Amino acid sequence: MTSSPMGVGPLVEMRNISIHFGGIKAVDDVSIDLYPGEVVALLGHNGAGKSTLVKVLSGAYRANSGQILIDGRTVEIGSPRDAKALGIETIYQTLALAENIDAPGNLFLGRELTTPWGTLDDAAMEHAARQAILELNPNFTRIKEPVKNLSGGQRQSVAIARALHFKARILIMDEPTAALGPHETRQVADLITRLKAKGIGIFLISHDIHDVFSLADRISVMKNGKLVGTVRTQDVTQDDVLGMIILGKRPKIAA
Amino acid sequence: MMSLAQSPAAHKGGARDLKGALEVDLRLLAMIAAVAVIWVGFDLLTDGIFLTARNLWNLAVQTSVVGIMTTGMVLVIVTRHIDLSVGSVLGFVGMVMAVLQAQILPIGTGWNWSASLALGLGLGVVIGGAQGWWIAHRGVPSFIVTLGGLLIFRGLAWTITEGQTVAPLDETFQLMGGGLLGSIGAFWSWMVGAAGIVLVLVRTVMARRRRQRYGFAVRPIWAELLVAASIVGAIVGFVVVMNAYDRPRTDISQGIPIPVLILIGAVIIMSAVTKVTKFGRYVFAIGGNPEAAQLAGINTRLVIMAVFALMGLLAGIAGAVQTARLNAGANSTGELLELSVIAAAVIGGSSLAGGTGTISGAIVGAVFMQSLQSGMILLGLPTPMQNVVIGLVLILAVWIDTSYQRRRL
Ligand SMILES: Nc1ncnc2c1ncn2[C@@H]1O[C@H](COP(=O)(O)OP(=O)(O)O)[C@@H](O)[C@H]1O
Numbered sequence A: 001m002t003s004s005p006m007g008v009g010p011l012v013e014m015r016n017i018s019i020h021f022g023g024i025k026a027v028d029d030v031s032i033d034l035y036p037g038e039v040v041a042l043l044g045h046n047g048a049g050k051s052t053l054v055k056v057l058s059g060a061y062r063a064n065s066g067q068i069l070i071d072g073r074t075v076e077i078g079s080p081r082d083a084k085a086l087g088i089e090t091i092y093q094t095l096a097l098a099e100n101i102d103a104p105g106n107l108f109l110g111r112e113l114t115t116p117w118g119t120l121d122d123a124a125m126e127h128a129a130r131q132a133i134l135e136l137n138p139n140f141t142r143i144k145e146p147v148k149n150l151s152g153g154q155r156q157s158v159a160i161a162r163a164l165h166f167k168a169r170i171l172i173m174d175e176p177t178a179a180l181g182p183h184e185t186r187q188v189a190d191l192i193t194r195l196k197a198k199g200i201g202i203f204l205i206s207h208d209i210h211d212v213f214s215l216a217d218r219i220s221v222m223k224n225g226k227l228v229g230t231v232r233t234q235d236v237t238q239d240d241v242l243g244m245i246i247l248g249k250r251p252k253i254a255a
Numbered sequence B: 001m002m003s004l005a006q007s008p009a010a011h012k013g014g015a016r017d018l019k020g021a022l023e024v025d026l027r028l029l030a031m032i033a034a035v036a037v038i039w040v041g042f043d044l045l046t047d048g049i050f051l052t053a054r055n056l057w058n059l060a061v062q063t064s065v066v067g068i069m070t071t072g073m074v075l076v077i078v079t080r081h082i083d084l085s086v087g088s089v090l091g092f093v094g095m096v097m098a099v100l101q102a103q104i105l106p107i108g109t110g111w112n113w114s115a116s117l118a119l120g121l122g123l124g125v126v127i128g129g130a131q132g133w134w135i136a137h138r139g140v141p142s143f144i145v146t147l148g149g150l151l152i153f154r155g156l157a158w159t160i161t162e163g164q165t166v167a168p169l170d171e172t173f174q175l176m177g178g179g180l181l182g183s184i185g186a187f188w189s190w191m192v193g194a195a196g197i198v199l200v201l202v203r204t205v206m207a208r209r210r211r212q213r214y215g216f217a218v219r220p221i222w223a224e225l226l227v228a229a230s231i232v233g234a235i236v237g238f239v240v241v242m243n244a245y246d247r248p249r250t251d252i253s254q255g256i257p258i259p260v261l262i263l264i265g266a267v268i269i270m271s272a273v274t275k276v277t278k279f280g281r282y283v284f285a286i287g288g289n290p291e292a293a294q295l296a297g298i299n300t301r302l303v304i305m306a307v308f309a310l311m312g313l314l315a316g317i318a319g320a321v322q323t324a325r326l327n328a329g330a331n332s333t334g335e336l337l338e339l340s341v342i343a344a345a346v347i348g349g350s351s352l353a354g355g356t357g358t359i360s361g362a363i364v365g366a367v368f369m370q371s372l373q374s375g376m377i378l379l380g381l382p383t384p385m386q387n388v389v390i391g392l393v394l395i396l397a398v399w400i401d402t403s404y405q406r407r408r409l
């Protein structure tokens, strides 16, 4: 499929985003966008500002300047709650799970199901969590155990199930395969292809340039907080992209 | 296709099957066993004085002040914080209530005790909330803020009356301390026991129904009955013992002391808070991974502030009980109690690393500590030696717990 912007407008536009932490400009005037059913990969060295940029979209950080548009409308994302209300779900690099709580508790954290009396409905949450998690990972049996007892792949399943259960329209995956074996990495790649087909827009941060070339429609490269450029995957070679990452130079692309 | 109802414990063997079927907390059982051991031990050493209705009744009253505060300290510790100020807050709030009763509000009116109590508890909430604000919003470590609080509120307790002790207090208020008339008698004790039994049974049936509705595995009936029967047995045993102690020089049963009733109320409410409310879930999530909690959209600062405000409220309630029991406001009331409270919570399984702790464990921890102390008093051990023993037991208990946890991983 192509991600041609023809006809449909962008799902997400981040315009001129800057954030600094004290003196460090972690993100410096970066603009990126994302269309429905598209995978945009974010590449760059460690510390380039990729995680920080997407955390602005997921509500974890507030930009010092810049604008975010969802479906063409300007939005204020002041907290993770705001982002979730807009259909933005995030699988963080750290997974962001509470180690001492079980999978259903983590899946519904901050969005718990309650009984008519306002108390936690653990049975209903367990039921929904089992469905969401088993769909991803049929071997997952330790639903009621604290997630600290789970393997990397299982924890990943919990984080992904959380994003899927709440029907993300915009999915942010920050190095989703960093802690996974080759088999699980392939599963995540399959999943991305399926989600893309459903029209979900995905920002994918990854270090694996092979994955990126097989999954991404476009690639945005960052270096030292700045956007080097955005290219269509079909227009470039892996060497071109490595050049962007290392040298910070845009390749010359025939039009 | 795998059945959703398949129990994760279904394929494990032996003791784990039994544990899985009962779904009991082995750690809690071990704690209860430890309490049983020291009870029997002290009973033998004291020629049968320890396990008398009179001593157990007194033990219950003595446990109440520390126990009430321990229910809050569990939440504080679960969120990776500490509150060193609770003994001083207890003393300060108690002193304020005493001054209100004896010097400010009209004596003998019904609202003398009720207004002073309400103001005192409100003060506890405000103090706890203010400390929580420094911790959550200003980022000062809780150890420092509450160490400051320990000094500040002990100092203020002295300053209000220039060190004078304030007495006597309102007679109704005194009942909260469980003095001569401060217990509810045999009939109402049985009513409380019956209400407890109904609560246990209703909860058991409802929890079972909710799981069955989704086709989840439930405990076998025999296990369900065994667990419910042990709890019912414990309730009946407790009421029998409380009723077996008569008012001095009468044959009228004392029944459950009012401070113990307050402790029971605190335990039930705080257990419910930790298990079935969003707030409780957030407290544990913050303890497990503060960043994850924040990214999940939880207002972690508000939760931390609320935890400290709740701790302040419980310190205020404990202050009312302790002051009522002494029938006086004294500036040294509650000195060093913060240490007993923290020790009880930690012995009861709260980890200072955060994220783990239970109310029931902490209460057993408080009973354990108080039993130790009470037994040593009966044996005539001097106070300094009591402290030596308690200090050693604290270290030993935590060492046993951590090495057990490590082996299980
Ligand atoms: N919360 C923070 N406080 C201070 N500096 C930060 C914070 N988060 C990120 N940074 C800094 O911002 C820069 C970009 O980091 P990050 O976005 O994590 O990079 P990447 O994800 O591309 O590896 C780094 O220099 C990092 O040290």
Ligand SMILES: [Mg+2]
Residues within 6 Å of the ligand: A050, A051, A052, A093, A174
């Ligand atoms: Mg990163």
